Amino acid sequence: xxxxxxxxVLDGFRKGVFNVLVATDVIEEGLDVRACNVVIKVDPGxxxxxxxxxxxxxxxxxxxxxxxxxxxxxxKELNLAVRDRxxxxxxxxxxxxxxxxxxxxxYSYMPLxxxxxxxxxxxxxxxxxx
Numbered sequence: 471x472x473x474x475x476x477x478x479v480l481d482g483f484r485k486g487v488f489n490v491l492v493a494t495d496v497i498e499e500g501l502d503v504r505a506c507n508v509v510i511k512v513d514p515g516x517x518x519x520x521x522x523x524x525x526x527x528x529x530x531x532x533x534x535x536x537x538x539x540x541x542x543x544x545x546k547e548l549n550l551a552v553r554d555r556x557x558x559x560x561x562x563x564x565x566x567x568x569x570x571x572x573x574x575x576x577y578s579y580m581p582l583x584x585x586x587x588x589x590x591x592x593x594x595x596x597x598x599x600x
Contacts, residue, residue, distance in 0.1 A: 479491070
C-alpha cells in the first residue's frame with residue numbers, strides 16, 4: 471500500500487468507518503489509535519531468545535494470570551488447528567537453516583561493512599516508510 475492509502479485506512483479506522491484494522495507491529499508500537507477490545511498478535515514479539523521473559527503490568531494479578539493462561543491454551547489450540555492448513559508450509563527446523571541466513575546476508579545492504587548497520591529484505595519496507 472502507498473503511504474496515502476495507509477493514511478486513508480487509518481483515518482477511516484479512527485472515524486469508525488472500519489471496525490477492523492489489520493496491521494504490522496508498527497501500528498501497535500508507533501501510532502495512537504482509538505481504544506480497541508481485541509489485539510491478535512501473530513508473532514512472538516521482539517524477545518526472540520530461547521529463555522526470554524515477558525513482563526505484564528496489571529492492577530489485578532489474579533485476573534491477569536487467568537487471562538494469560540487462557541490465551542496460552544487458546545494459542546496451542548489455534549496452532550494445532552491451522553498448522554496443516556498452511557500452503558507450502560516449511561518446518562521450523564528448515565526455516566532457521568543456515569541457507570536462509572546466508573540468503574538474508576547476501577541480499578542485505580551494508581553500507582559500512584558487515585559490522586555496521588544493515589537493511590535486510592524484511593526490514594526494507596519499514597525503513598522506506600520512515
